[in-house]
Amino acid sequence: MNIAEDGPEGYRPAQLEDLRGIEWLEQSLFDDTTYQYTILRQLYAVSGKHWLVAELNGKMIGHALVLIGADKTLLASLAVAEDYQNKGIGRRLLGKALEACVDADVSVIELTVRPDNVRARRVFDQAGFTIVDKDDHYFGPDQARLVMECELAAREVSPRTLERRYSDFLSATSALSTHQGSVTV
Numbered sequence: 536m537n538i539a540e541d542g543p544e545g546y547r548p549a550q551l552e553d554l555r556g557i558e559w560l561e562q563s564l565f566d567d568t569t570y571q572y573t574i575l576r577q578l579y580a581v582s583g584k585h586w587l588v589a590e591l592n593g594k595m596i597g598h599a600l601v602l603i604g605a606d607k608t609l610l611a612s613l614a615v616a617e618d619y620q621n622k623g624i625g626r627r628l629l630g631k632a633l634e635a636c637v638d639a640d641v642s643v644i645e646l647t648v649r650p651d652n653v654r655a656r657r658v659f660d661q662a663g664f665t666i667v668d669k670d671d672h673y674f675g676p677d678q679a680r681l682v683m684e685c686e687l688a689a690r691e692v693s694p695r696t697l698e699r700r701y702s703d704f705l706s707a708t709s710a711l712s713t714h715q716g717s718v719t720v
């Protein structure tokens with residue numbers, strides 16, 4: 536497969552129709568901890584637009600599942616189909632997922648990775664993740680995972696987000712002045 540010949544890959548929010556392909560992708564890459572369709576369907580219900588897929592010529596070739604909770608944001612999965620690995624897609628997909636987190640005002644994102652997964656660790660290191668913990672039994676007996684975090688607060692927000700924040704600010708100040716104007720003393 537030659538990305539240059541096939542054209543540039545694209546990135547977009549995951550849709551319901553992607554879930555069977557994501558299930559297949561997960562099963563082809565992870566032998567111990569894979570997401571079944573039922574759990575993927577439930578994750579889809581809560582993930583919103585923060586679950587991204589990479590596609591090439593209409594074919595889904597990777598996904599990044601971000602779960603934004605009240606107290607914690609988790610990169611629950613990052614996966615690129617085997618034939619397309621090691622061509623920079625995982626790094627770009629992760630970059631897009633982190634951009635979406637910044638735009639959603641997430642300040643820290645966490646993930647876990649197997650200590651021997653050198654390729655994934657390289658991608659995470661380069662994106663700014665650092666190891667904050669190690670759990671030897673994270674997914675059960677002898678299922679060790681490194682816990683990594685990435686600080687996003689200092690990252691640049693997109694012009695679209697700046698525009699949205701400015702317009703939220705204007706609506707808030709206009710609501711405040713309307714409210715003050717209605718106060719009678």
Ligand SMILES: CC(C)(COP(=O)(O)OP(=O)(O)OC[C@H]1O[C@@H](n2cnc3c(N)ncnc32)[C@H](O)[C@@H]1OP(=O)(O)O)[C@@H](O)C(=O)NCCC(=O)NCCS
Pocket residue numbers: 564613614615616619620621622623624625626627647648649652653654655657658
């Ligand atoms: C991890 C994964 C998402 C990365 O995506 P990718 O598209 O293959 O990664 P990229 O091509 O963007 O980058 C890979 C980097 O790792 C490097 N790399 C590849 N094999 C390596 C190895 N054995 N040791 C060290 N570095 C390695 C590459 O050189 C590249 O770095 P560079 O661009 O600085 O040279 C993908 O390989 C994957 O889906 N793996 C299986 C599932 C998985 O492990 N997911 C992560 C779970 S936490």
